[in-house]
Structure formats: C-alpha cells, structure tokens
Amino acid sequence: MENLRRMALFAQVVRHGSMSAAARALGMSTSAISQQVRALEQEAGVALLHRSTRQLSLTDVGGRYYAACARLLDAAGEAAAELSAARHAPSGELRLSAPLGMADHVGPALGAWLRDHPQLRLHLHFEDGWTDLVQARIDLALRFGRLPDSDWMAQPLGTLQRWACAAPDWLRRHGPPADPLQVPASEWLGLAQVPGLAWRHRASGQERQVPAHPRLVSHNQPAVRQLCVSGLGVAVLTSLDVMPLLADGRLLRLLPDWDIPALPVWAVTPHRQTQPAKVRQAIERLGDYLARLPGAVAGAA
Template structure:
C-alpha cells in the first residue's frame, strides 16, 4: 500500500477514534488498519498514536501529521466531486475551435446552454487553420468537409447545401452560365488551404453528372473573404446556402445553374477523445446539432 493510502487510513483512524471504526469505514480488517498505521510509524521513525485497551490518543507529532493527512483526504474528495460534476453537469471552461465563417453561429447555438449552466465558461478560438486539438487543449472543434485521417473522434452534425453564386454585376458583364461547361470560361474564387484548384461534382435535373476541375484566379484560406469578394463582383464562387441566404434575398448575389446540385458540405464535431467525454462537451455537441438542424 502506498504512503498516501496509509495517510488516508491514519486520518480515518483519528476521525473514527478507533482502529475498528476505521476498518468498518474503509471496508478493511482491523488488523490491516493497525498494520498500516504501524508501517507509517516505522517509515517515519515517529510515534503517532498512544494505544491502550480503551482508547487511542494522538502524540504531538501525530496531531500535526493528522492535519496534513486530513487536508490531503479533503482535497482528494473535492477532486472526486469535481470529476463527478464534470461528468454529470456542464461546468468548467469549454475550449471550442471553429472556422471564422462559423463564429456567428456560436452565440445562438450555445447561448441557451451557457444561460442554463452558470458554472460553464466558453473560450472560443476562431481560426480557419486546422489547429492541433491536443497542443491547443481544445475540447471540441467544428470542422467542415472531408476530414484527414487521425486518432481524433468525429461526429457528423449536419450537411450544408452548396450553391454556385455570382454578383448580378458579374453576370451582367460576363454572361449567365447555361450549362456546366460554361463554368470553365468564368473567373473563379476558391477557398483553398493548399492550392487554388476547385473541384465541382454536379448533378443535373435528368440525373446526369458532371465533374469539373477549375483553376481559380483568386483563392483564400478564409471562406468569408471569398464570399465578400463574390458580392463585390470579382467572379463566381461555391458558397454555403446558410452563409449567403441574406445576400440572395437582398439581391447582392444570384444563384448560378440552380437546376444543378453540388455534393453537400458535411459539418463535424471533432474531439480528441472518444471515452469519458465530460458533460460540457456532450452538451455542447447536442446544442450545436439542435441549432444546425434548424438551419438545414
């Protein structure tokens, strides 16, 4: 038995005022409890208890040692309670990573959760770069599209609809595409981390399919910047309907080839571990999923 366990046994003996009482409390035999106290005394070379047939009394050294042992046991109990609370109720700091374009959804998605649990705090890290979850101590990351192979755990939250969009001014000056091959002659804006090549998987109204690879003239690692440049009339872009709904309604953007559909954009909740997820992570994933279902 390690020294810390022996200290806990000694604290129980003092609190129960007997070896037998401590034994009942700890589900041990009385002889085992007595043996552990003797081992503490042997290891330290100090007498901790005066024993008689009727009672136990602490020596001066024993009184001082008991204070430290009791504090250690109390700290262990608090730590255990915190673990239970973390498992059963959202609390502590939730470190959430999300792309810049998704940041506007965090408040409506997690606001009710934060309002309901005052012990929960939020640290939002907004970045279009795919940061390392372990290195940055991220509890939960929102990711889009195809995920790279890793040991992280991904749960699909929903899928966003892709649209091909352009500003009215661009279409007026460069023509409105009537079929997929017309897209090859257009100027494109693309969200890209490692290059400017855009892949379009199109499905037509008659179940025909078309796969296009287009070199974008303008690319950015920030999706919101692509949307802004598209509104400014710098070319065509593939954008999520949830992001451009207001621009479409206001006439700042128009959908191109509306009869053709694109493969959807999957939205994922990514965590660094599968088992023993704390309540704050489980609750945040559920809140995000409930919110996103209202958008799709």
C-alpha cells in the same frame, strides 16, 4: 503514491474511531488497515497511535500528523467534487475553435446557454485552417468537410448544402449557365484547401467534375464570399454562408438543377475519454442550432 494512500487510511482510522470501523467503511480487512498504519509508523520512526484492547488514541505527534492527513483527505474530496461538478454542470473556460464562417452563428447558437451558466467562460478561436487542438488547448472544434487522420474524437453534427452563387452583375454580363462546365475556369472563385467538386444533374443523372483551379483562391471563406458578392466570379458556398445574401438579392443561385455533395459538419474533441459537461452541452446546442438552419441536415454526416 503509496504513502499518500497510507496517510488517507490513517485519517480514516482516526475519523471512524477504530481500525475495525474504518475497515468496514472502506471494504477492507482490519489486518490490512493495521498493516498499512504500522508501515506508516515504521517509515516515520514514531508511534502515531496508542493502542489498547478497547480503543485507539493519538500520540502527540500523531495528533499533529492527523491534522495534516485530514487536510489531505479533505482536499482529495474537494478535487473529486470538482470533477463530479465538471462532469454534470458546465463551468470554467470552454475553448472553442470554429471556421471563420461560423463567427456570426456562435452567438445565436450558444448565447442562451451562456446566459444560463454565468460561471462558464468562452474563449473563441476562429480560423479556416487546421489547428493542433492539444497544442492550442482547444476543448472543442467545429470542422467542415473531410477530416485528416488523427486520434481525436469526431462526432457528426450534420451536413450543409452547397450551392453555386454569383452576384446579379456577374449574371448580367455572362448569362445563366446550364452546365457547370459552361462556367469558364477563369470565373471560378474558391478555397485553396477545397478539391474539385463532383456535380450531378438531378433529372438525368449526368455527372460533371469541375477542376479545382479557380481564378481567385483564398484560405478565408468570408473573403471568397465577399469576392463573389463583388461580382468577380462564381463561388460554391454553403447554405450557412449565403442564406441572408440570397434573401436580400445580393447573390443569386446558379445551376439549381445540379447537386453538389453536402458538406459534413463535425464536432471534434482532442480526448476520447468522458467529456466534461461544458463540452457535451456545447455540442448539443450547436447541433440543435444547425438542425434549425435552412439548407442544413442534422445527424450523421
């Protein structure tokens, strides 16, 4: 690494025409520059510069060596420019991980942004489990609910309301419950990774704890939603999952007087250092989209 630094200093001396000019440009002393160039010559065992009291000139080998050092200096400048561009303009590939329930929302959330930046590529990874972001080379992950302990950076995007829902056919067979505990344990549908929920009656403040022992369990949120639409039971679903189904009548909301804690939404990145533009802007677009959804609240989770 020290040799690379000396090569860069040597190239700067040649470009500026003198050691004193290079020293002024780099904010160093002339003696420090001279010492580094002499160390380079001593290690190489050849003279790189002809020195006189009035000017410097390159030896034959120094000229060839300078050409190689100049390429190195230019490559370093290009690398710095690439980093600056990545910091200020989105480019390259964005690897995004999100829950399966987000599959229908990534397009509306990021579509216009992707059209504005044709140099940006998007690699989507949908799953309801928890991926090792570093091992999977994920730049940005959307996660719902409680996060496991990790060294990753988690930024709250907001919350989603959760509602108990059932199909009209289920409601005809069982009638509308007035209390969460009136729903038989055998009629609940749920996600395997979701614990029991605390319910609170809005008017009286009464609380209920529904055990996490549903009859049908899945690791896949869309599967739980489809089982609910099929009339097989009652599911607690997010506003993100059910707004279209409530609008067209395929699902009905149960227990409207009871509140369930909202579901936090997080933007998780594997690094705490400065984020590239593609990650920062994707987080902004996803947050803006979430804020416009019915049943969502933007901001801190």
